[in-house]
Amino acid sequence: MRVLIPVVLIAVWFAVFSAGGSSFSQVNTVAKNDQIQHLPASADATQVQKLQSQFRGDDVIPAVVVYQRTGGLTAADRTAIDAQLAQVSALDGVVKKGVSPAIVSQDGKAAEVIVPMETRVKPADTVKTVRAMLTTGLPAGLSVFVTGPAGLSADIVGAFSGLDGMLLLVALAAVLIILIIVYRSPLLPLIVLGTSLVALTGAMFTVVALAKANLVVLSGQTEGILMILVIGAATDYSLLYVARFREALRDYEHKWDATWAALRGSWQAILASAGTVIVGLLCLLFSELNSNKALGPVAAIGIGFALLAALTLLPALMLWAGRTAFWPVRPKLGSTHPSVDGAGARGIWPRVARLVSRRSRTVWVACAVLLGVAALGLAGLKADGVPQSDFVIGHSEARDGQAALSAHFPGGAGTPAMVIGPQSRLKDMSDTVLGTKGVSSLTVISADSPSGTLPVTTAGVQPGPDGASGEPTVIDGTVMLQATLDDAGDTAPAEKTVRALRASFAKAPYAQQGADAVLIGGVTATAIDTNDAAIHDRNLIIPLVLAVILVILMLLLRSILAPVLLILTVVLSYAAALGVSSLVFNGVFGFPGADPTVPMFGFVFLVALGIDYNIFLMTRVREESVLHGTRSGIGRGLVATGGVITSAGIVLAATFAALGVLPVLFLAQISFIVAFGVLIDTIIVRSLLVPALGHDIGRAIWWPSALSRAVELGGTRQRSATPAPSEPASEGNLR
CATH class of the missing domain: 1.20.1640.10 (Multidrug efflux transporter AcrB transmembrane domain)
Structure with missing residues (x-):
């Protein structure tokens, strides 16, 4: 056996x-890296995304191709662009007859083309093919970028591809x-x-x-x-x-x-x-x-x-x-x-245990002050969201293309806000959208137009630039408008515009429409709904995790005071790690900010994993305290676990630091926060703060269990080093 x-x-x-x-x-x-997959089903942006395919006839995601020449586009450039667009239109994964004509900017230095891509073929693969095709045979001096939602998504997928x-x-x-x-x-x-x-x-x-x-x-x-x-x-x-x-x-x-x-x-x-x-x-x-x-x-x-x-x-x-x-x-x-004193009392951990024993109050106060000062950096933490174009660290063609697009066209070109509402109120909706500051132009989805849309002005639906005229597409009594914004779709000004639109449509008469309420989606709305949900999650999950872990510790240690103190030390450690991380992100790496989920994930990982080391320590301390008294048990537990917990902490910090190899802003930030926080937990909290605090409080730390009322033995109770042959093996024998 x-x-x-x-x-x-x-x-x-x-x-x-x-x-x-x-x-x-x-x-x-x-794997699904599309941001829309992460939203709640009830979010407006999610509902609009599902409805788009009904209006377009396909489930698509748009890419925006931007051509740019510093001195202005030439006739040869335009000929080459038209030839490339004919090739792009024939590609598998690109919506047939869906590629728009090249639209030249007012300054004549750039042209944009909308390329709808089918989601039945992975858009990232289609973007990769289009990019390879467009860079072949391009006239010298003419730059081309593939950006828009499909381009950004492809860059995000590329950041993960092959790096696992x-x-x-x-x-x-x-x-x-x-x-x-x-x-x-x-x-x-x-x-x-x-x-x-x-x-x-x-x-x-x-x-x-x-x-x-x-x-x-x-x-x-x-x-x-x-x-x-x-x-x-x-x-x-x-x-x-x-x-x-x-x-x-x-x-x-x-x-x-x-x-x-x-x-x-x-x-x-x-x-x-x-x-x-x-x-x-x-x-x-x-x-x-x-x-x-x-x-x-x-x-x-x-x-x-x-x-x-x-x-x-x-x-x-x-x-x-x-x-x-x-x-x-x-x-x-x-x-x-190894022991706290005696012949085996050589090495760093017996010395740390003696320091904690002799200067317990000085040690824990100094540690708390140090962590508190580090936590002051929280004031500079910017965790209210970042543009999707900044999600990838390093080179991003989509980000470069967005910059080129914003330099020559309205910033929101290619990433319009989608407005779906009742066809009976098309005129009212159009006037509301066009009357909102930050909206550059408006179109309505129309199957009658070769380009798929018709311009909308305060005078109503107009013929398209190709001379086509017709009626808006109506699905279940609703129409879909596309509002081009003045600002890039993933920027704070664009979010302000979309929030203003939503506020307008939340008022009467639209708020009274029930199932016919106006929904706003698109890239900007998706970012807004994502950030709002992330902030909600952060405010809910952090206290929930604290409460659950506190209950687990109480059951494990059979105490109330000790778990409360352990939770407080880990929270202080988390605040210090986040404070230092904020200073590093802003002053060293120059990050544009952080996603609202970063503090939450940092908290979940640090508290859930950081409490591990306190569990390793305090379960051993309790075991020793039963036999030697609390203060002696703290020293013995610290010496017994010091090496293994420090090794475990360094290993965990190193593994989280490895996340830094992925060129993704979110993971780079989580990598630093957790790795640095684990080192704080290992070196300061578990080695000094918790033992010193426990030693200063004494047996009362186990309140209200019977151990808090036990007589301190001062470490005089001894156990045999080797169990007798007839004695059953128990943890009490293992010293």
Whole structure:
């Protein structure tokens, strides 16, 4: 039986690894990076997006092709443009006869072309083909850009494309190097990394299958976060078990006995830590924003696999390897455990424990003041949204094209606001739109026009520039207007214009129309609805996560005061990390701002993951406090967990830092916030602030449990270093 159990566990996980390996190559086929997919179904922009296909006859997303010559377009340029447009119109994925004629700017230096693209073919692939075609045979000095919603979407997809493998390699390499330095063993890091990689494979296989069944929404952003979470969490849980196993090998001769002792000593802390993260992530299900809601279960599945692998596969592998896993520094049977004082009291952690014991109040006050000062940087945090064109860090053809478009045309050309309302009020709606400051021009969708639209003025619907005339397309008694804005669709002025339009249509008589109410969608409306939902989620999820984690800690530690203090320290750590990040984003990297979801995700990851280290510490402290008294237990717990928690924190920080390889603003910011915050948690909060605060308070920290009323023994109660042969193995023997 002792041989069969680990063999079966390893075989099962090997089967999971074999079956799930192909999932990594399938992610791009099921991933959805379109911003509209992330909005709530009830949002106006979402409803307009669904209705657009009825008016156009196809489910399309527009691209805008911009030609530009500094000295002005020549006759040869216009001939070349017309020839290219004929080729573009014939491409698969481009709406047949949907490409507009080239419209030359008033200054004669640029021309724009609207190229509707069908969503049945991946727009990113169509954009890639169009870009390659347009750069071939272009007259010298004539520049061309593909921008608009389709171009921006293609650049976002391109930012993730092919980088998932790089992200995984960078994360694994960082973890491997750190583990080799910490353990000075060639085998142990491979066992830990193998466990993490197998857990990730199982998680990826599961979420890809769920995405294929349309049960979850998977995006490149979610995929990157999933990889980092699983590798970081699985490594953290593995390191906690490895530390207990190494301790047990000093007390038990046989690997089997050491394995069970290590499991008894670690499973509760690992399960509590993983459970805290899972519950915190599942709080995202209460989000309005579908991207947040989708990340919750996907990431929770990843943490679940990390937990299972750390408590099943890793113990089986460590049982197989035994003391050899730690070669060349193998733990010897009967060797001394690190302690707060005595012969084993050498090293950094006994010194830290003595500092905390002698200067507890000075230490925790100094740490709190330091973190408080760092938190002052929050005043400069700009997290009210960024233009979609700034989503990609580095080169973006769509962003360059948007700049060229804004320089020669109304900024909103190619990204109009879509207004859908009752056909019976077409004149009133048109007058309202045209009377709104920030609107440049207005058209109405018309199947009678070759270009698909007809101009609208205060005098009504007009013939098109090609001389075509006709009636607006009416679907279920509604028409669709397209309002070109003065400003680029993803800018703050454009958002102000759309909000003004919505405010106008929220008043009578439109507010009384019920099902015939006026809806406004498009790029700008999508950004507004996304930001509004993100702010709602931030204000709801942060307190919800705090409350849930507080309850879990109370149940785990059987105390009220200790969990409250732990939550406060982690929140202070989060505020400090966000404050410093704000200064770095503004002063060092020069980022244009941050998405409203950045502080929320930073909070969820930092609090849920950062509390792990406090759980690792305080479960050990409580265990020691039962036997040695609270103050002595704090020192012993700090010494026992110092090395493993610091190693785990550095590993987790390194894995999140690996997100920085993806040229995506959101992930770069999350990467820095979480990596820096984890280091603060590891080095300051868990090593100094929490132990010093607990030591200063004393046994009252366990209030109202019986432990808060126990008589302090001053560390005089002793336990035998090695259990008697007839004595059952217990965590109390493992010292």
